[in-house]
Amino acid sequence: MKKFWLMKSEPSEVSVDDALAAPKSTVPWTGVRNYQARNFMRDGMQVGDGVLFYHSSCAEPGVVGIARVASAAYTDPTQFDPQSPYCDLASKPEAPRWLLVDVQVVHKTRNLTLPELRADADLQDLLVLKKGNRLSITPVEPAHWHVILLRLGVSE
DNA sequence: GCCAACGTTGGC
DNA sequence: GCCAACGTTGGC
Numbered sequence: 001m002k003k004f005w006l007m008k009s010e011p012s013e014v015s016v017d018d019a020l021a022a023p024k025s026t027v028p029w030t031g032v033r034n035y036q037a038r039n040f041m042r043d044g045m046q047v048g049d050g051v052l053f054y055h056s057s058c059a060e061p062g063v064v065g066i067a068r069v070a071s072a073a074y075t076d077p078t079q080f081d082p083q084s085p086y087c088d089l090a091s092k093p094e095a096p097r098w099l100l101v102d103v104q105v106v107h108k109t110r111n112l113t114l115p116e117l118r119a120d121a122d123l124q125d126l127l128v129l130k131k132g133n134r135l136s137i138t139p140v141e142p143a144h145w146h147v148i149l150l151r152l153g154v155s156e
Numbered sequence: 157g158c159c160a161a162c163g164t165t166g167g168c
Numbered sequence: 169g170c171c172a173a174c175g176t177t178g179g180c
Contacts, residue, residue, distance in 0.1 A: 008177095008178090010178095034163075036163095056177085056178060056179090057177075057178050057179080058178095061178080061179070114179080131160090131161080132160070132161040133161090133162090133177095133178090134161070134162055134177050134178070135162095135177095136177085
């Protein structure tokens with residue numbers, strides 16, 4: 001059964017345009033350093049799942065594209081890279097702690113902004129809108145997914 | 157830059 | 169296992 005996810009990226013790190021410019025519009029989703037988010041990738045995601053590409057920590061946070069999960073979870077190489085801000089010396093190559101999936105952008109959309117999402121009566125329970133939410137990956141209810149695609153004028 | 161909320165660490 | 173201290177996230 002196809003599932004749906006919201007994945008946050010700081011556009012100063014990897015924007016939807018950066019992803020579109022990559023080969024096959026696909027980027028490895030590096031840098032997840034939270035166990036719950038990792039477990040969503042490892043245990044929850046399947047190739048083909050729907051992804052809302054969300055820009056966070058920027059002037060206009062919001063959903064800026066529709067993407068898909070393009071690989072199974074595999075070892076995030078940045079955890080072993082001393083040059084990387086995501087390097088984790090506690091993670092050993094024989095037992096990698098952090099994983100990633102490849103994410104392929106399917107459509108760039110307009111920015112469905114955070115204030116718009118908040119104002120939408122049909123999206124009140126969207127996890128990313130919950131107070132104190134900090135998870136960089138959250139599951140999205142099918143009903144919420146459909147509403148958001150409708151708002152963006154994207155047909156499925 | 158501020159600060160609320162949350163996750164992690166480490167002493168006990 | 170508890171919990172205070174600390175670091176990080178992320179909107180504003």
